[in-house]
Amino acid sequence: MHQPTLATAVTAVLAALPAVxxxxxxxxxxxxxxxxxxxxxxxxxxxxxxxxxxxxxxxxxxxxxxxxxxxxxxxxxxxxxxxxxxxxxxxxxxxxxxxxxxxxxxxxxxxxxxxxxxxxxxxxxxxxxxxxxxxxxxxxKINNHVARVADKDINSFLAGDGPKALLFTEKGTTSALLRSIAIDFLDVISVGQVRDKDKATVEKFGIEKFPTLVLVPGHGKEPITYTGELVKKDMVEFLSQAGQPNPDPAPSNGKADKSDKKKSSTKPADKKADKASDKKTTAEPEESPETSTATTATESATQTPDIIPIATITDKDMLVAKCLQPKSHTCVLAFIPSDASEKGDRAVASLSQLNSKYIHGKRHLFPFFSVPSNVEGSSTLKDALKLSADVELIALNARRGWWRHYEGDFSVESVEGWIDVIRMGEGNKNSLPKDVVAEQAETATTESSTEATHGTDPEPEAETEAPEPQEKIVHEEL
The missing domain is CATH 3.40.30.10 (Glutaredoxin)
Structure with missing residues (x-):
């Protein structure tokens, strides 16, 4: 019987490559x-x-x-x-x-x-x-074209005949879902977000629950409240009654085509008024740090001329007092070697640069701390979280019972992207081991468990690895 040669075998493998x-x-x-x-x-x-x-x-x-x-x-x-x-x-x-x-x-x-x-x-x-x-x-990295609309801004936001959409929410951040919808209807429907604390606007539209999406088809027309599921397909279909979403890719000038303009019944003069109202109602520029997470390391350095170093945890009592009490809020901890190291210095430098940026920008964010390896309690906490590297970066919230692990190169841009995701309440969280939090009271544990289940925290709680729960969090958290 003929035995296949090496050349024959190689030929067979190469022949199979197109299928691969x-x-x-x-x-x-x-x-x-x-x-x-x-x-x-x-x-x-x-x-x-x-x-x-x-x-x-x-x-x-x-x-x-x-x-x-x-x-x-x-x-x-x-x-x-x-x-x-x-x-x-x-x-x-x-x-x-x-x-x-x-x-x-x-x-x-x-x-x-x-x-x-x-x-x-x-x-x-x-x-x-x-x-x-x-x-x-x-x-x-999703761009933000959503206007922040407070009570004092609502009249200017509604000015002009162009259609408007308002999301009434308890959240201070703008979800990826709403940002993506604003992109779909860019220059077709002006999209704004109203906090529940803006009582006058909430009462004006008769809002009783959050989140609620309201469409104002045009000046003088009655608002229409969306009652469907908070999923993009249905929300886009609802808004399409006032104007068709942009084709993707959009025309080269970034505008909707002529047929879309006719459907949205928006005149050029009205669009100018809408743009003017957007400038008045948006607290920050379109690409500002508050509304966009697409800030580069170069931009960060430009905005922070005076570096304000992050605080250093000096002992176990300080670590517990700042981050591990049952009622402690979110902390970001950088575990570093007690002796100088290139990676540890880079992690601390990136956090210090971001810390400076937020302070100079008068943005109130959770605190950042460095934790040298010779601090008592440092190794115990790392062991509990199964962290083994010399330099580790985590965020934890003892009150809510979750923690998150950073995996990246410790560059300013990478760390900022990770922090922005935490700030927006998106992505996965791990459950914090019970023995990590000092004097964990039973009531505190119950509260954390209940809030993680029902999502009462402004940030959505721990997700599972299954695609369905993750998709629900990403798409529905408004």
């Missing part, structure tokens, strides 16, 4: 598949933020990333784009090289620039290659 390539991302995959020609239209010209994987089908790391990448695509459906391009395809090789791809997989985040129709901002993704890490990073 074809199976990297199938047509039914939630990952958007682009190429050198479609990238410009589908990604670069889109109003939405995207992450693009540059891969080769034969790459083992690419195959390993695939399940997490597809899970991230499902989690972010309707909020941001998760795309991939095959750099092993001859038609794409030159483009991948022009994008600076030197290894596989390479992940890049692409988001719209400040000017409509202008060049997008492209940056390398250096975070954890997990569904959670990718989802959190992309959520943090």
């Amino acid at each position: 390539q074809a199976s990297m991302y199938t047509k039914n995959s939630p990952v958007l598949q682009v190429n050198a020609r479609s990238y410009e239209k589908l990604i670069a010209q889109s109003n939405h933020t995207s992450i693009v994987e540059f891969y080769a089908p034969w790459c083992g790391h690419c195959q390993n990333l695939k399940p997490a990448y597809e899970k991230a695509a499902r989690n972010l459906e309707g909020l941001a784009k998760v795309a991939a391009i095959d750099c092993d395809d001859e038609a794409n090789k030159q483009f991948c090289g022009a994008m600076g791809v030197q290894g596989f997989p390479t992940l890049k985040i692409v988001r719209p620039g400040k000017k409509p129709g202008g060049k997008p901002v492209v940056e390398d993704y250096q975070g954890p290659r997990t569904a959670t890490g990718i989802s959190e990073a992309l959520v943090a």
Whole structure:
């Protein structure tokens, strides 16, 4: 019987490669598949933020990333784009090289620039290659076109004949869901957010529960209250009665097409009035630190000329008093070696830079602390959380019973993105071990458990790894 030679075996393997390539991302995959020609239209010209994987089908790391990448695509459906391009395809090789791809997989985040129709901002993704890490990073990069509307702003916001949408919420931050809807209706429907504490506006619209979405079809027209589920598809359909959402990608000038303008019954003069009212009602610029998490390390340095170092935990009592009491709120702790180290210094420097930025900007955020390894209680806390590296960064909330672990390069931008996700109450949290919190009273434990279950904290509580609960948190938390 004829025995196959080595050459025959190699030929068989090579012949099988096209099948492997074809199976990297199938047509039914939630990952958007682009190429050198479609990238410009589908990604670069889109109003939405995207992450693009540059891969080769034969790459083992690419195959390993695939399940997490597809899970991230499902989690972010309707909020941001998760795309991939095959750099092993001859038609794409030159483009991948022009994008600076030197290894596989390479992940890049692409988001719209400040000017409509202008060049997008492209940056390398250096975070954890997990569904959670990718989802959190992309959520943090979604641009914010939602106006903050207080009682004193409501009349100017409603001025003009253009349609308006108002979300009444108990949250002080703007969810990824509302930001994505505002992008869909950019220059078609002005989208605003009203806090429950703005009583006059709440009473004006007869709001009895939060969150509630209200559509004002035009000047002098009766408001319409949305009563459906808080999912994007249904909310977009509801708002479409006042104007059609922008096509994706949007026209090069960033405006809706003529047919959309007719459907929304908005005259050019009215649009000018709407833009003027947006300037009055938005407390910060469109790309300000409060409303956008797309701040680069360079911008951060520019905004913090005087660095204010973060506080250092000096003993166990201070650690307990600041962060581990049953009623302690969110703390960010950087565990560092007691002796100087490059990574520890970088982590502290990034937190100090952000600390300075927030203080100079008069933004009240949770405190940051460094915890040297020679501080009593430091190793005990790390052991309880199963942290083994010399330098670790965590956030914890003893009152709510959760903690979060940072996985990244400790750059200012990466750490800021992680903190912004915590600030917005998005992403996964881990349950805090019971013996970590000092003198954990039974009532406090019950309160934490109840709030984690019913979501009474402004930040949504711990999620499971299953896609369904995660999608619900990302899409519905308003």
